[in-house]
Structure formats: C-alpha cells, structure tokens
Amino acid sequence: MQLLMKDRPLLEVNDNGVCNVIEFDLLPFGLRKQNITLADFIEWASNRTLSIGRSYAKEILNSLRLSQSNRYAVCKACRGLTLTDSYWIRQNEDDKTWKEVNLFENPLSLFITEISLSGKNAHHPLTMQMKKEIHTPELTTLGASAKGWIRHSDGLYLHKVGKYEIPASRVLSALDIRHISYQVSDNEDIDLYLxxxxxxxxxxxxxxxxxxxxxxxxxxxxxxFEEFKIFCEAYELNPFEEAVKIDRTAYLQMQIADYILNNNDRHEQNWGFFMDNESGKIIGYCPLFDHDHAFSDYSGVLSQTTEKDITLFDAAVNAQRELRTDISELNSMKCPEFLTEEQWEQLLERAGMIGGQDI
Structure with missing residues (x-):
C-alpha cells in the first residue's frame, strides 16, 4: 500500500505494517515525524473521513455498505481522496493513476450528494460497480451540517444547510477580513438533490x-491547525507561536472576526493554512470559513485559537490593540439577511466594545 501526492509515492506500508518513507518533505504534516508507525498512518487516514456525528453520515455510510465505526476502513474504501488536498492511498492491486481518480476533475457519484443533502436515496440503487469505484468527496468532507459538493460550469461548490454563513460573509467583507464568500443556493442547483x-x-x-x-x-x-499542531508537538514547537509567525495579521484578524461574530465553533479543523504541493511548504493562511454556528446569544465564549484560556472578547481586545481594525463600515450597514434585529444590535455592541474605546 502506498500514500501518494498525485502520482508521486511518498510512503509505502508493507505487508508487515512497516512504513518506509520515500519523500519526507511532501508528507502530510501529521506524518512528518521520525519513525512513522502503522498506528500513525492509521490515525492520519482515519481523521480524513467524516464523523458519524455529521448530518446523514449514517445514511451515507449505509448506502455504500461501509462501517460506521471503522473510519480507517472507510478511508481505504474511497482511497482517502478529498478536495482538501492531493493525497491518496493506493492498494497493491490498484492500477489507477491520479488523473483517473482525483476528485477535482472526474465525475462525482451524485447519488451520494443527494443522500448527503437530504438523507434519502430515492433514485439510485447501489450496484457492485458503485461500491467498487466510490468516487465522492462526501466521505472525506468534515463538519457536522448537511452538505454536498456539486460541480457547476466554473468549478466545484459546497452546498450546505447554514443560513448564518450569509450575514457572516457580509460582516467580514465590511471589515476587510479575508474569508470564503457564501451565497444562497438557487433552486435549479439543488432541485436534483432535494x-x-x-x-x-x-x-x-x-x-x-x-x-x-x-x-x-x-x-x-x-x-x-489540528494537523499543524501534531507536527509542531512532534518537534517540541509551540503550535500557537508558530501559527503567529506564519502571518501575524491574519491570526489577529481571526480573533477580531470571531468575537464580533460571536463564533463558538472555531475548532482546530475550522482554520488553517495553505500548502504548496510542489514544495510541501506552508504559504499562508486559508481565508476564514465555516460560520454557521456564529451569532450565538450568550456572552463569555471562550477562544479556541489562543494558547491561554481567555474569552473571545479578551482575544479580540489584544488583537485590536495592535491592528486597529476599522469597524466603521458596520455602522452604515443594514441588518443582513437571516439575522434578527436583536442579533444585529448585539453584533454592533460587540464591535463597539473593541472599536469604540481607547484600548
């Protein structure tokens, strides 16, 4: 069995479970450690697959006759293919190439998309060929909400249940903080799946x-950041200090964004970095994404992106003291779609707490 980056073998696992490194500098960050064991490889592969807590995860797995408890088996069944990176797993008897299997270019198993968005598989009975050639990003798309990938004429789009992405996107645009832009899905996009x-x-x-x-x-x-943290800890580096070194401004802007949005879901898989696949080096922060749990209605939310146990407010105050982010655009905005007036007033109050005083 081999782990590859596109068509470049990086790691080989022999029949005895011994891992032989072929190209260390291109390995996933979670595997860039000395003396990689089979247990390390299994943990990395298992973490690539969807959690059973994701909406309709059981239905997706059941439709393909895959285990609900053995995430490593699920990963091997779909070759570990994801839209997050260009790594994949090739079994000894597999003669496929990257061009034949990658999810960026090839047609997707759209009946899985239907299940991932609706929980129902009304039109496509499972065939042996479908099970043999699983070709879907749904088994390796993380997160809890119902979601599914649909290819449009200009590329792949992730459709998900998550109205708060819309106002979050509008607010972050006003603050000039890099983020993934969201829009409401057209009926013609989802009529085939819902x-x-x-x-x-x-x-x-x-x-x-x-x-x-x-x-x-x-x-x-x-x-x-979850995988980056594993790498840092393997070399006795402080992952938070290293994250700041990559782009201090982007890191601090994240603190401001999460407080103003009152986002309680910036866990370690919900932020991270871009990596150049040719060099294996980190080249900057990903834009902020996944805000469908923002605008929570309670105060004192703890930060999940700081080393110390502090609140989102304290993290934002520290960041604003240095960045002096201009929040004046928020005051001229109308309440965005999907927010109540009360939620909007609470957001403006939070913004004022860090932007309207001499800190």
Missing part, C-alpha cells in the same frame, strides 16, 4: 441552503 418536502422543511425551521466555491486546488492544499 425533494420539495425537504426544501419546505428547511424553510420551515428557518434555515437555508447556501454555497461557496472550492478554495483548494490540485496544487494548493489546506493544512488544518
């Missing part, structure tokens, strides 16, 4: 399907 009943249910609970364009490519990958 029944009328499902669409009515989404609207009835006050939610919406939104989408954003894929921000990685075959040549530029994402490294989550």
């Amino acid at each position: 029944s009328e009943e499902r669409k009515q249910w989404i609207a009835g609970v006050g939610e919406a399907i939104v989408n954003s364009k894929l921000f990685t490519t075959e040549d530029i990958a994402m490294v989550t």
Whole structure:
C-alpha cells in the first residue's frame, strides 16, 4: 500500500505494517515525524473521513455498505481522496493513476450528494460497480451540517444547510477580513438533490441552503491547525507561536472576526493554512470559513485559537490593540439577511466594545 501526492509515492506500508518513507518533505504534516508507525498512518487516514456525528453520515455510510465505526476502513474504501488536498492511498492491486481518480476533475457519484443533502436515496440503487469505484468527496468532507459538493460550469461548490454563513460573509467583507464568500443556493442547483418536502422543511425551521466555491486546488492544499499542531508537538514547537509567525495579521484578524461574530465553533479543523504541493511548504493562511454556528446569544465564549484560556472578547481586545481594525463600515450597514434585529444590535455592541474605546 502506498500514500501518494498525485502520482508521486511518498510512503509505502508493507505487508508487515512497516512504513518506509520515500519523500519526507511532501508528507502530510501529521506524518512528518521520525519513525512513522502503522498506528500513525492509521490515525492520519482515519481523521480524513467524516464523523458519524455529521448530518446523514449514517445514511451515507449505509448506502455504500461501509462501517460506521471503522473510519480507517472507510478511508481505504474511497482511497482517502478529498478536495482538501492531493493525497491518496493506493492498494497493491490498484492500477489507477491520479488523473483517473482525483476528485477535482472526474465525475462525482451524485447519488451520494443527494443522500448527503437530504438523507434519502430515492433514485439510485447501489450496484457492485458503485461500491467498487466510490468516487465522492462526501466521505472525506468534515463538519457536522448537511452538505454536498456539486460541480457547476466554473468549478466545484459546497452546498450546505447554514443560513448564518450569509450575514457572516457580509460582516467580514465590511471589515476587510479575508474569508470564503457564501451565497444562497438557487433552486435549479439543488432541485436534483432535494425533494420539495425537504426544501419546505428547511424553510420551515428557518434555515437555508447556501454555497461557496472550492478554495483548494490540485496544487494548493489546506493544512488544518489540528494537523499543524501534531507536527509542531512532534518537534517540541509551540503550535500557537508558530501559527503567529506564519502571518501575524491574519491570526489577529481571526480573533477580531470571531468575537464580533460571536463564533463558538472555531475548532482546530475550522482554520488553517495553505500548502504548496510542489514544495510541501506552508504559504499562508486559508481565508476564514465555516460560520454557521456564529451569532450565538450568550456572552463569555471562550477562544479556541489562543494558547491561554481567555474569552473571545479578551482575544479580540489584544488583537485590536495592535491592528486597529476599522469597524466603521458596520455602522452604515443594514441588518443582513437571516439575522434578527436583536442579533444585529448585539453584533454592533460587540464591535463597539473593541472599536469604540481607547484600548
């Protein structure tokens, strides 16, 4: 079995479970350690697959007759292919090439998209060929909300249940903080994947399907902070200090964004860095993404992106003291779609707490 970057073998796991490194500098950051063991490889591969806590994860796995508890087996079944990077796993009997299997270019198994967005597989019975050639990013797309990848004429888009992405995107644009832009999905985009009943249910609970364009490519990958942290700890480096060194401004802007949005979901897989696949080196921060748990209605939310246990407010005050981010654009905005007036007033109050005083 081999781990590859496109068609470049990086690591080989022999029949005895011994891992032989072929090209260390291009390995995933979570595997860039001395004396890689089979357990290390299994942990890395398992962490690539969807959590059973994701909406409709059980339905996705059941449709493909895959284990709900063995994430490593799921990873091997789909070759570990993801839209996050260009790594994949090739078994000894597999003769496929990157061009034949990669998700960036090849047609996706759209019946899985339907299940991932609606929980139902009404039109496509499973065949042995489908199971043998699983070709979907849904098994390696992380996060908890219902979501699915759909290819449009200009690229791949992630459609998800998450109305708060819309106002978060508007606010971050006003603050001139780099982020992934979201828009409400058109009916023509999702009619093939959602029944009328499902669409009515989404609207009835006050939610919406939104989408954003894929921000990685075959040549530029994402490294989550979770994986970066594993790398740093293997070499006794402080991951937070190293993250600041990569781009201090981007790191501090994240503190300001999360406080103003009152985002309680910036866990270690929800931020990270871009990696150049040719060199294996980190080249900067990813734009901020995944804000469907923002605008929480309680104060004192703890930061998940600082080394010390401090609140989002304290982290933002420290960041604003240095950056002096201009928040005046927020005061001229109208309440964005999907926010209540109360939520908007709370946001403006938070912004004023760090931008309207001499700190």
